[in-house]
Amino acid sequence: MIQPVAVIGAGPFGLSTAAHLRARGIAVRVFGEPMVSWRDHMPEGMLLKSTPVASNIDAPQRGHTLADYCDAAGIARLVTDEDIIPVETFIAYGEWFQQQLVPKLERVKVVSVDRRQGGGFELKLDSGEQFAARAVVVATGLSGLAHLPPELAAAAADGPTPTGPVSHSSQHHDLTRFSGKELLVIGAGQSALETAALAAEAGAQVRVISRGQGKVAFGAPPWDQPKLRPESPFGRAWSLWALSYYPHPYRFLPARTRHYLVRRVLGPLGAWWLRDRFQSKVQVREVVAVVGAAAPDGSPVLTVRTHTGHTEELTADHVIAATGYRVDIAAMDFLGHELRTELAVSRGTPRLGPGYVSSVPGLYFTGLPAAASYGPVMRFVCGTEFASPRLAKHLAAAHG
Numbered sequence: 001m002i003q004p005v006a007v008i009g010a011g012p013f014g015l016s017t018a019a020h021l022r023a024r025g026i027a028v029r030v031f032g033e034p035m036v037s038w039r040d041h042m043p044e045g046m047l048l049k050s051t052p053v054a055s056n057i058d059a060p061q062r063g064h065t066l067a068d069y070c071d072a073a074g075i076a077r078l079v080t081d082e083d084i085i086p087v088e089t090f091i092a093y094g095e096w097f098q099q100q101l102v103p104k105l106e107r108v109k110v111v112s113v114d115r116r117q118g119g120g121f122e123l124k125l126d127s128g129e130q131f132a133a134r135a136v137v138v139a140t141g142l143s144g145l146a147h148l149p150p151e152l153a154a155a156a157a158d159g160p161t162p163t164g165p166v167s168h169s170s171q172h173h174d175l176t177r178f179s180g181k182e183l184l185v186i187g188a189g190q191s192a193l194e195t196a197a198l199a200a201e202a203g204a205q206v207r208v209i210s211r212g213q214g215k216v217a218f219g220a221p222p223w224d225q226p227k228l229r230p231e232s233p234f235g236r237a238w239s240l241w242a243l244s245y246y247p248h249p250y251r252f253l254p255a256r257t258r259h260y261l262v263r264r265v266l267g268p269l270g271a272w273w274l275r276d277r278f279q280s281k282v283q284v285r286e287v288v289a290v291v292g293a294a295a296p297d298g299s300p301v302l303t304v305r306t307h308t309g310h311t312e313e314l315t316a317d318h319v320i321a322a323t324g325y326r327v328d329i330a331a332m333d334f335l336g337h338e339l340r341t342e343l344a345v346s347r348g349t350p351r352l353g354p355g356y357v358s359s360v361p362g363l364y365f366t367g368l369p370a371a372a373s374y375g376p377v378m379r380f381v382c383g384t385e386f387a388s389p390r391l392a393k394h395l396a397a398a399h400g
């Protein structure tokens with residue numbers, strides 16, 4: 001019996017990879033709830049920052065773009081840079097893509113992955129089943145990677161929780177719970193600014209705490225993009241064009257450069273369409289840094305360093321840390337301990353070779369964990385266009 005390839009994760013990268021593997025005739029088992037991070041960890045009413053062209057899940061054949069889904073569902077087509085995508089529409093698109101191209105999705109959790117003697121991997125599911133796979137693709141998206149800065153830890157002794165003094169932005173689907181409350185949102189990226197606007201529209205009093213030397217800023221609308229630069233899914237710029245369509249040499253850059261670019265390219269910036277909603281309802285406090293936090297009576301108190309060199313205390317009913325995600329192999333505890341110790345890593349992220357393979361033959365990573373090797377495009381859905389066919393081709397050649 002031919003051992004299948006196991007794909008762990010059923011978000012855009014997992015579904016796209018599985019579709020490409022199936023198109024090559026490779027036996028594949030795919031595990032997870034479809035689009036679960038988008039459905040459970042994004043706020044209700046959210047709109048995607050990415051344009052329609054940057055929101056297509058790559059497929060091995062025509063007919064499975066966001067516009068194709070809109071036609072199939074009988075809704076207005078989303079195709080131009082000025083079209084804004086509701087998160088509910090994108091989730092429905094992902095589920096339609098799964099039904100069309102990955103119909104045998106298994107909605108169970110992978111509990112453990114270990115090396116097998118003689119080659120391949122042994123997987124255990126939460127259903128109790130154990131089986132052998134010849135290769136494994138990790139496409140678990142943002143799951144388990146929410147980052148809480150250490151300076152907030154004292155106010156979140158048991159970790160961030162929606163009902164405690166401090167939470168992470170990924171823990172909120174319904175922001176109406178903050179109606180009538182004072183809310184501090186830490187961050188200056190799209191997640192922070194849109195969370196703040198949605199909470200304010202739900203009746204909260206919201207202040208955004210922007211750290212560092214930068215200011216809260218918003219991107220230029222499509223009609224104000226420079227005309228004499230090449231187009232990319234993220235805007236018109238030579239650097240964005242190169243990072244989007246030619247990530248091949250990225251993994252050969254010095255580690256320090258690679259990690260810096262992943263953090264800074266397309267860094268903290270609000271969508272052009274959010275500016276008016278945000279500025280009319282949300283206050284902004286720019287500080288050098290948050291230096292500490294406490295919750296002496298159950299309510300958070302932030303200590304910040306101001307641009308005048310002083311420290312100041314800020315109080316509220318709740319703090320939301322919209323502080324992004326941090327890839328850390330140690331957090332992927334479904335990978336067996338021995339397997340994790342064998343992996344070559346760089347600052348907690350797997351070091352990947354050609355075709356997205358890790359230093360452990362047969363173990364592949366795609367999506368956000370691949371960004372440190374293949375660049376910022378891997379943080380976005382459009383990264384499936386580069387990653388999925390190349391991963392599938394490499395895996396077919398090595399394990400076909």
